[in-house]
Amino acid sequence: MKFKIKKKYLLRGIQAVSNAISPRPVIPILSGMKIDVMQSKIILTGSSSDITIQSHIQSNINGEEIISEISSGSIVLPVPHFPEIIKKLPKEFVEIKIEENFKTIIKSGEAVFTLFGQSSDEYPQIEINKNEEQQLFIKGNDLKTLIRQTVFAVSPMESRPILTGVNVTVENSLLTFTATDSHRLALRSVTLDSEDIEMDNIVIPGESLQELNKIIDGNEEIIQISVMNNQVLFYTDNIYFLSRLLSGNYPDTSRLIPNDSKTSLHISTKDLINTIERAALLSSRDQNNVIRLDTVDNNSIEISSYSPEIGNVQEKLEVISIQGEELKISFSSKYMLETLKSIESESVQIDFTGPMRPFIIKTPEDENILQLILPVRTF
């Protein structure tokens, strides 16, 4: 095995694939990165028990020679040493070749590294198959929005494993991500371009989606999603991201969402974030960072909180409009801030149905987002 490559392309691939590699995997060889060298491209693979990431680097990109002096073969190289070495190489090009006993020579300028590699025969066979029947297409920036506006609401606790994942459904060309930890719910949909799409409901581990979010670009490039054998594959021409799915039935969350509203608040997102951040400074951590919201009159609310040892805070805040009944309600400032910061809209609409019922945060311009928070009983 031998090849010469432009360092920046190799480095980009290595950085994507590194996200899948954990320092102490169940199978020891998975602590390394696999390199497969072919005439037309090289493939880098990193894998953990939950996800596998592959980066494909083509020898020729738009007529530019990226890889040359190719002789086929494979090797598994140690992480983090291999990525760290490539990052610090002195020159634009690097030559990599295998000698006897999987010793791998990495050369760039005057720097010559020898790394003790392992046989790729020891590396588990990972099948990356596309299922043409369970397949859909989505823009990178839309997929990032779906992840960012839902994944923070998954449960961190293993007591109900299915809630550590994000529920993904397709219905009438609408792709919907839903996450809940049973105290709050985050739901986001995107309309797909093609019609007649069929895909089984799946539940993807929240941690897998967080890793996926790191390696996809937030642009218009199309990402394909394909489901098979209890796994989901996200891929472009260069990157393949495979995650296991969670098994079990995701709870029916639709009945949590109230249909009526007794008090409706329209407010600047930024003003509300700033005021709640101030109130959160004195919300007691023991009490789940609870803060209180009171309607004051037709165009203002008061946000307050209280920490028995430290002190208290009140702040009156002008809103765009309030409609309906007076309201006093308490909720977690942490949940509210995570929700508001995931929303990109300048203003939000909050619909309450009384101090003990879940309330909904939406944006005026976009029907495809719905966030729900359960209040906290304090009085």
Next chain:
Amino acid sequence: MKFKIKKKYLLRGIQAVSNAISPRPVIPILSGMKIDVMQSKIILTGSSSDITIQSHIQSNINGEEIISEISSGSIVLPVPHFPEIIKKLPKEFVEIKIEENFKTIIKSGEAVFTLFGQSSDEYPQIEINKNEEQQLFIKGNDLKTLIRQTVFAVSPMESRPILTGVNVTVENSLLTFTATDSHRLALRSVTLDSEDIEMDNIVIPGESLQELNKIIDGNEEIIQISVMNNQVLFYTDNIYFLSRLLSGNYPDTSRLIPNDSKTSLHISTKDLINTIERAALLSSRDQNNVIRLDTVDNNSIEISSYSPEIGNVQEKLEVISIQGEELKISFSSKYMLETLKSIESESVQIDFTGPMRPFIIKTPEDENILQLILPVRTF
């Protein structure tokens, strides 16, 4: 007690003083920040068992009214709550006043905070006296250089407490900082403007100097240094920094420094840093990150390292000049990188007196810096 102040001045003072406050001090009230309000200024104080920092904010700065509506008094407010609140206030001005039972009201725009303060009578009396007889003057940027080029070499171990400090001496208008952990030594001098300066030798804890370095500006402003009662005071018009001193005799380090040189190397600092950083990737952590330097010919050296499980690296490096005997020597890459990164010179001069003797790193243009590293025996 009552005052109204421009937030940015209060915030700057709070941030400097916060560096002295530890979350779990021996005396509980030292977890708070003391505020003394006078007609002409307010004084903020933070203190730990090692250091005390005071920030003085004048009511009037260059004719601009910074503080108004002043009524004198003092209070101790909880940290980190008080700094966090000031940082997040919505408006340019903030009003602070004490009500009954040390309840402190902090108001800015519509935000109203109440903090439970403590009586300043409980706060230890900290005497900040200037000793006019043991006093010297130094520019802020010179003081920062003295600290930065020495403090990294203090010992992290309490086994010889005196080595956890930096030795400070004045002789013939030359102010010298020396630090050693007995494996390496860092020495830096600055010529003082005034003559006939007398000051006792003192040893300042390395941690105190690291905190001091955070709060002094690297400009031409003069900082006064004054020694008394086993304490050292660094001060300007606005900031007072008081540290305890270490007691005991600092070892005589002058006999460590070799006078002769058998091999002398002149080399680009940046090239050497980059090459050693690459070699350090494969230096074994168990073996104290040791790397090896061999002279090759009249204008090049080879840097190499070896990790039994991972692999090895060699790199040939051109130098500006080599004079004297051939050399093979091994040393800690960590010590060498810390030394080279503290030096601002484009090139360094390294003087060796054989593979088992300490070697010296100097800069061609500045006699006032001397760094010494003990080699490691590997062959």
